[in-house]
Amino acid sequence: MNATELLARRERLLGAGAPLFYREPMNIVRGDGVWLFDADGKRYVDMYNNVPCVGHSHPRVVEAMHKQAGTLNVHSRYLHEGLLDYAERLTDLLADSLRSVVFTCTGTEANEVAMAMARIATGGRGIICTDAAYHGNSAEVSKLTRARRGKDAEIRAIPYPQCYRPLQDGVSPSELTELYLEEVRAAIDGFEASGIGLAGMLVCPILANEGLPDIPDGFMPRAAEMVRDAGGLFIADEVQAGFCRTGRWWGYEVMDFVPDIVTMGKPMGNGLPLAAAAARTELVDTFRKRTHYFNTFASSPLQAAVGMAVLDVIEDENLRQNAAKVGEYLRDKLAKLQDRCAPMADIRGHGLFIGLEWVSDRSAKTPDRENAVDFANRMKDKGFLINNAGALGNVLKIRPPLVFQQEHADLFLTAFEETLGEIDGAA
Numbered sequence: 305m306n307a308t309e310l311l312a313r314r315e316r317l318l319g320a321g322a323p324l325f326y327r328e329p330m331n332i333v334r335g336d337g338v339w340l341f342d343a344d345g346k347r348y349v350d351m352y353n354n355v356p357c358v359g360h361s362h363p364r365v366v367e368a369m370h371k372q373a374g375t376l377n378v379h380s381r382y383l384h385e386g387l388l389d390y391a392e393r394l395t396d397l398l399a400d401s402l403r404s405v406v407f408t409c410t411g412t413e414a415n416e417v418a419m420a421m422a423r424i425a426t427g428g429r430g431i432i433c434t435d436a437a438y439h440g441n442s443a444e445v446s447k448l449t450r451a452r453r454g455k456d457a458e459i460r461a462i463p464y465p466q467c468y469r470p471l472q473d474g475v476s477p478s479e480l481t482e483l484y485l486e487e488v489r490a491a492i493d494g495f496e497a498s499g500i501g502l503a504g505m506l507v508c509p510i511l512a513n514e515g516l517p518d519i520p521d522g523f524m525p526r527a528a529e530m531v532r533d534a535g536g537l538f539i540a541d542e543v544q545a546g547f548c549r550t551g552r553w554w555g556y557e558v559m560d561f562v563p564d565i566v567t568m569g570k571p572m573g574n575g576l577p578l579a580a581a582a583a584r585t586e587l588v589d590t591f592r593k594r595t596h597y598f599n600t601f602a603s604s605p606l607q608a609a610v611g612m613a614v615l616d617v618i619e620d621e622n623l624r625q626n627a628a629k630v631g632e633y634l635r636d637k638l639a640k641l642q643d644r645c646a647p648m649a650d651i652r653g654h655g656l657f658i659g660l661e662w663v664s665d666r667s668a669k670t671p672d673r674e675n676a677v678d679f680a681n682r683m684k685d686k687g688f689l690i691n692n693a694g695a696l697g698n699v700l701k702i703r704p705p706l707v708f709q710q711e712h713a714d715l716f717l718t719a720f721e722e723t724l725g726e727i728d729g730a731a
């Protein structure tokens with residue numbers, strides 16, 4: 305069946321709005337490490353997918369999955385040592401205070417749990433988020449998606465803190481941090497004044513979906529302190545930032561603070577649905593007692609075995625160090641191309657997560673979503689998968705599996721330079 309026929313069949317079966325990437329959607333049939341192969345046998349360097357964090361079809365993960373599925377897989381209402389071993393290994397990677405964990409199947413569910421945990425613990429209902437966030441698709445969590453003032457009394461969105469298009473021009477870096485903190489203060493005061501009360505603040509520590517901006521210095525630790533002083537809990541959504549993506553285990557380490565609750569998902573199971581909310585034991589206990597939370601496919605022996613294999617691979621293959629080293633290499637090389645590429649106005653990120661701000665006018669910082677999309681499509685035609693993202697849709701997102709090596713970066717850079725030669729605005 306050719307691509308046109310597949311597309312028509314998909315629209316009939318899955319509905320016409322089901323999202324697809326690229327002008328000409330890809331028919332991917334196989335993955336191996338950083339490589340993806342389409343039905344015609346063409347290969348692509350996957351530079352977008354953070355779910356297969358240890359690489360597509362990693363043999364150790366496949367073997368762990370196969371072995372456990374062939375031994376036992378049940379829901380969580382039984383004792384199972386493998387699950388406890390995994391919970392212990394996972395919490396050992398987190399800050400000392402985060403000792404207990406609620407497993408779920410998706411990042412959305414982990415954030416549902418975290419929001420409920422914060423509301424139960426504090427008695428408040430109000431959650432602070434940023435105005436260009438995405439934390440999941442359920443009715444409750446999607447209230448945080450691009451939240452606007454007045455849409456929901458229990459959600460208050462602050463302008464996402466950033467240095468590139470700051471809240472106010474002409475202020476010093478420390479004044480900028482204060483301006484964004486004043487937004488947090490106003491949200492807290494608003495919840496108190498309305499009687500809703502503060503439950504907490506939920507943010508991705510590196511603001512991945514907002515477009516990975518440089519965050520004004522000290523914002524995250526100071527915001528966490530402010531929220532705690534007001535009786536709330538600070539929730540770090542590590543669904544994107546966690547599991548060594550940044551070159552550190554957790555995004556909150558990059559930002560230098562310790563959250564009260566951490567949520568995680570995407571890379572945890574290398575593709576098997578596996579996610580979690582981790583917190584202090586008393587928070588988890590209170591949440592469990594109050595809700596009797598149960599999630600059929602979560603906390604299973606299969607999730608535990610696969611999650612453990614992912615941790616084994618990350619550690620045995622030094623993937624945290626690799627993300628830091630290769631990420632820095634790629635970022636430095638891209639920075640060297642910046643003078644020759646007028647649209648590439650800002651290069652930022654952490655580890656193997658890089659954002660390129662694409663503009664049509666550097667001095668006016670005019671976002672250029674259309675040409676960012678065009679560039680991503682050109683790169684795809686050359687065999688490199690990146691895409692556009694961010695609050696304005698104009699940030700090219702580079703986020704390969706953690707097994708991405710310098711040799712892959714070099715291949716990408718050659719194709720990148722070639723593509724620059726094809727577009728307007730590049731010398």
Ligand SMILES: Cc1ncc(COP(=O)(O)O)c(C=O)c1O
Nearest residue numbers: 410411412438439440543544569
């Ligand atoms: C930061 C962040 N949090 C949560 C989610 C939701 O995760 P899931 O799609 O597994 O529900 C996403 C998904 O893209 C995300 O980017």
